[in-house]
Amino acid sequence: MCSVASAADYEKDIKPLLKERCVACHGTVKQKGGLRLDAGSLILKGGKHSAVTPGHSDTSGLLQRVLSTDPDEQMPPEGARLTASQIDALRQWIDSGAKVPNNEPVPKSPAEHWSFQPVKRPAIPKSAHTHPIDAFVFGLADAPPATTPRALLRRLHLDLTGLPPTIAEQESALPIDTIIDNLLTRPEYGERWARHWLDVVRYADSNGYERDAEKPFVWRYRDYVINALNNDKPFDRFVIEQIAGDELPDKSLESHIATGFLRLGHWDDEPADPPTDRFDQLDDIVSTTGQAFLGLTIGCARCHDHKFEPLSQRDYYSLVAVFNPLERPRQGRTELTVKIGDTEVYTLKQVAGTLPLTHVLLRGSPSRLGDRVEPASPAILSETAATLAKKSRLGLAQWIASEKNSLTARVIVNRVWQQHFGQGLVSTANDFGLMGAAPSHPELLDWLAHWFVHDAKWSLKKLHRLMLTSRAWQSSSVEQRAKSGESNPAVASPGSSSGSSPYALGSQLYRYRRLEVEAIRDSMLAVSGQLNPKRFGPAMKPSIPAAALEANTDKDKIWKASDEREASRRSIYTFIKRGLVVPMLETLDLADTVSSCPQRQVTTVAPQALTLFNGDFVNEQARHFAARLKREAGDDATKQITLACRLALCREPSSDELTKMRAFLQNEPLEQLCRVILNLNEFVYPE
């Protein structure tokens, strides 16, 4: 052997070479032959066969494969051969002992990612607190005090029903647990919480694109969700019905309506490229299914293996194969419904005749067919490749709605937590993959997920009750803010000091936050006495300012506003037109309607203040509110003010406020006081 002038260096010569040419197949995402070459310790460990024998390049598999001229043997299998100097470097490095650094970190394998591990039930930590959530959140530490009974009552009502407590409810003095139980039996609960689910499933009443036509009878799906929540349909059943309610042995009209989920996406009725459009529609279903139920951004694997997640293009098209036998009933541009008995149902139907075969589409192009695939669940989540008992939507639905995958229960438990507390234990509710956020309290999340499936038997109402009875939820947000003090100077010299939270896990307590626009609007209607309790059925259209319609070519026809009575129904019954969202809803951060929305964005900008102070809707409600006060409290200003505060803020006015409001009324009509009250931050910020 020739003398080695200077042995090749692992960090400088070998690692970059392996990274460039080998790691794509022998790294974290793929491990061909069980071999990984992305860390020294793994190279020395080898795969099915040894790769490197230190000191002996001639017997090292790595070098033999690199040198081989057999096309079945040679490495890398594609692209240019390694250059002579690259091969020399490998040889030198091995012959001089294949030295690798001791402390080199080993990149984690995606298979080890937390959310892909089975849900196990951790022990409840030792704690002075008897409530399991409090035991996880506070441990041995003290919990902050609960908020006042009055604030708690208002918080509960707004959280569960989206409406403030009535005078009678304020006077009832029931124990908190009883109030929670009562609220969970109210039909308004479903009307509030269905909207959260509609965000996740990209619900809208029209198709978007140029003509933006109404989706006929799509509101039956919205009503289905409201009913499912009110009847506490077990969440696993709720999932199965939406994906495959038409394939269930005990299918019903209701379970057919549930599959409207598959057809909620935006749709171009006259696409420029029909084959691509077909796969756009399938992509909408696969992507939404991935995000809504599994918290996976699988849509990224449409054109190529996912860049960041262990999801292959094959995984993606195996899911496409599940939905490929479906088509959208239509006659030209006009959409048709599916008749179930006498009822028109907005859903997809099975294609007639032979079922289409599904192939991987190379680069996502419909004209470039790769391998044929069968319906299957993503490999990373399955112990064996073909876990779907039935190769059908029902098979997929049953797999999703089961403990066979590690995600579904964690994902829904986190969504419910996010809605109650203001932020999820995982802050990226639609992304539990490698790129998503890590859970702030992994044990709590797993305990909840396990409890939800095994103890609560997928009952959302039981889950609500568990969370709402915890001190973590009932704690005083004011107290938290006072102690955690994330205060900064609003102005002056940049840079400041701030304390740290005295409660170890303070960030997971109830967060002070603005109500969603639906709850703001519904609360105004409730307070003004105008709320029309009519439930279900076709959507209503609140009036839209003429200026907002001006830009549309068919401005006279595009939006036929409902009469005031009809428009005074709860906001969940508002017609959501993708191309023309009611300005008040849009300005106050309605969910995006194009794809699954994991969490409402919260902006705070001047146009919102303009909408709430100058907008037609708020001013109309102020007039009705004033009329109601006169009706119910008579002409006495003190009585009017007291009633107004109780209705809107769930409290008596302080004597100071009473004095000042009386003074205000010396110069101003009552409706102006009402307008002020509806614009108070206190009205939209449940304490």
Next chain:
Amino acid sequence: MPNVRRLSRRSWLQRTAAGFGALALHDIVQAASSPLVARSPQLPAKAKRVIFLFMSGGPSQPDLFDPKDYIARMHGKTISAPINTNELRVGTDKFLALATQAAVRPRGQSGMMISDLLPHTATIADELCLLRAVHSDNNQHQPAALQFQTGVTAEARPSMGSWISYGIGTENQDLPSFITIHPDSDTRLYGSSFLPAAHQGTKVVMPQSDKDSPIDYLRDVSGDAKTQRARLDFTQRMNRRLLEQSHNDAHMEGMIESMEIAFRMQTATPELVDLSSESEATKQLYGVGNKDCDKNARACLLARRLSEAGVRFVQVTMGGWDHHGDIRNALPKSCAASDQPCAALIKDLKSRGLLEDTLVVWSGEFGRTPWSQDLSGTSPIDKHGREHQPESFCTWMAGGGVKRGFTFGETDDFGFRPVAGKVHLHDLHATILHQLGLDHEQLTWRHLGRDYRLTDVYGNVVKEILA
């Protein structure tokens, strides 16, 4: 350590609230310094305001500013890929050189290279400072756009406009300090995150007709300003109390502030957003009424009006640059939609004497590859497009104390990697702040126990481009 100014403000408010009435609330707010009050910068400032023309999607710098002989010679042929081929980029695996189609020629006295596709921009070459070796860290739209606006590719951090608003406040108390025209839908792109909500960008969508307002409900329903003011003062006093109780919750403080701005906007804005007062010549300069570019023309004209009125940071987003396929057909259209409005903005600012202290920045979130992309795998070369390229791309700046007619930075023979005059996005951010008199290392906000900056722990001011 408690903040002295805040304490005194709070105690003053409490005293005043007890007295209730002597002083109108807006006076209190202003005297006690709103988060938006104009502040002197830390360093001598060359610019007072910024207009950011954001070319969403990634304009093709090999076609517009940085063509390469090697690529032209190799058109349609495989070139040796200068990148890690393991990193999959769909439709680029053949690495076919795609030559620049329209001529890119020297312009003006400086000889700056600009494409025939940008004839209007070509006429302002001597005003521009062209950076040809800008680079950033992510090749996907959403994270790349987020990094351009906030410095990071994920999470929610304050956006550039909100940092600037926080740093120097607004010149005009009647308007938001940060306005974003036609932004993309992700509100993080103009959010204020942990900075006070008053620094958030206000979104504006230009109506297609002169007579409509881009902002709903601007009209005061109380009839006269005095009555409206009295009603608002009453509301705000009550809101202030809750704010005190909530220990100055940032969002609630933002709501109070936004109501104040809303009130002032009622008087200031209708006139400001009404383009009909502009002369025909000015409208023509921008291309208002020209169907190729009307939308962007209106947006750029509004940007000038807002800037002139004292808004610190105005952003105009112009989309349509994401040319993965058939770039030879599509790029000229995107150019036609934005070229005239952008160039007109520079000319208009200059003729009004505003360009000197207004820094205009034109950029996409990344550029595009010199080799082609073919998603179908079967199209002929002249139907190919280009893939995203954060490794190097072109940005231009004008006014605000940067060199005029100056080209900075060079890329390799492919037009892929910077070889000289490399400017990372963090450096660009540091430079923009520097021109406004802000030291990017000093402009910080304490959040969760740490001082945050727009530039995180990076960034150097690009001294070479400063006049």
